[in-house]
Amino acid sequence: MRWRSLVVTGAATPAPFRPGLEGVPATQSSICDIDGQRGVLTYRGYPLDQLASSSSFLETAYLLIWGELPTTEQLQEFEQEVQMHRRVSFRIRDMMKCFPSGGHPMDALQSSAASLGLFYSRRALDNPEYIVSAVVRLIAKIPTMVAAFQLIRKGQDPIQPRDDLAYAANFLYMLTEREPDPLAARIFDACLILHAEHSLNASTFSARVTASTLTDPYAVVASAVGTLAGPLHGGANEDVLEMLGQIGSPDQVAPWLDRAIAGKQKIMGFGHREYKVKDPRAVILQTLAEQLFDQFGHDPMYDLARKLEEVAAERLGPKGIFPNVDFYSGLVYRKLGIPEDLFTPIFAIARTAGWLAHWKEQLGANRIYRPSQIYTGQPSRDWQPVGAR
Ligand SMILES: CC(=O)SCCNC(=O)CCNC(=O)[C@H](O)C(C)(C)COP(=O)(O)OP(=O)(O)OC[C@H]1O[C@@H](n2cnc3c(N)ncnc32)[C@H](O)[C@@H]1OP(=O)(O)O
């Protein structure tokens, strides 16, 4: 523990200051559980590996948001509703055409997600139909907006979703304008399941803080997208491939890592506040990457990544620093032909399910988040005219 022994003054009950709120419970939640010592992750009690191999992203999203696995009828209805709301207004597409083509797709997504609040009636938070429609709209439209920006920035018109394609396959189709191979679509769907939820990570905390003000769900998701974008959080998946590119070849791994550690550089895709062992999602992502390599050809960058994991286990393992979810995901997406700066927006597509589950849970027992602080500034003093300073 690196908690400082400072005490909050002015709070009703003085509490120790814990930078980054490490170990501080900030909510009660029944959505997801992490055993960071054993590397076990469950959604609503179901082991993640079972969901990744047997469920679909939409079924898992339903589970996360509504608390139980859907019946056949409930699943069909949810899938149909999502399919019906995949299109985005031409006004939003036109707005996206005005975005700079060199801008990051996460910024485009954050702006477009927020813009949904302009179109759909706000803050009927006590109306169950409003909750359902917001859930459906966000899960349906976020992938369409990610794919639309990809085509727009290449100077093309976005293409419409295809009603005969399931969620993951349709996204890959909207991105590449080609119907994806069924194995590729299945693996991509499993990736969405793996990224759908992870308790009170930074972006979900952001979502819950925003939700606690009773603002609209589009603002909740937009604030979470902005938080996910940072390189210490979801943005690390994009940086991992850049880092592997810099290392260059397996024989350079050990000297590169020694230099990085000596320079106090963070190794992207490594380390986690909760896990002191390898992230269970990284284990499953490796299996998925290998399935893709078997079918579509090997990627030498995978050998480099494995070598880095092996050498890092010696150097950083004793400190409990191992690969996290962001380490191998990029290798899967790269094999699927997805550009690197779309890795984090894809994370956001998946995590929208978790954010919405937390939004709904927050509304069920809401109290606005308003922690205290320790003031470290000047004591009270008098203002002076500018000429007298
Ligand atoms: C989806 C996700 O968000 S998964 C995380 C994605 N982010 C990354 O991969 C970025 C790299 N990783 C990190 O920056 C961190 O491990 C985080 C942000 C994930 C967790 O941060 P924290 O729990 O606050 O750990 P913190 O940064 O305090 O590190 C604790 C110690 O481990 C070291 N450490 C942590 N992660 C790493 C890393 N990736 N590389 C090298 N050292 C590391 C720190 O330098 C620190 O060492 P010290 O005690 O000697 O100063």
Ligand SMILES: O=C([O-])CC(=O)C(=O)O
């Ligand atoms: O839990 C965290 O802090 C980060 C993470 O792995 C995630 O959001 O998936």
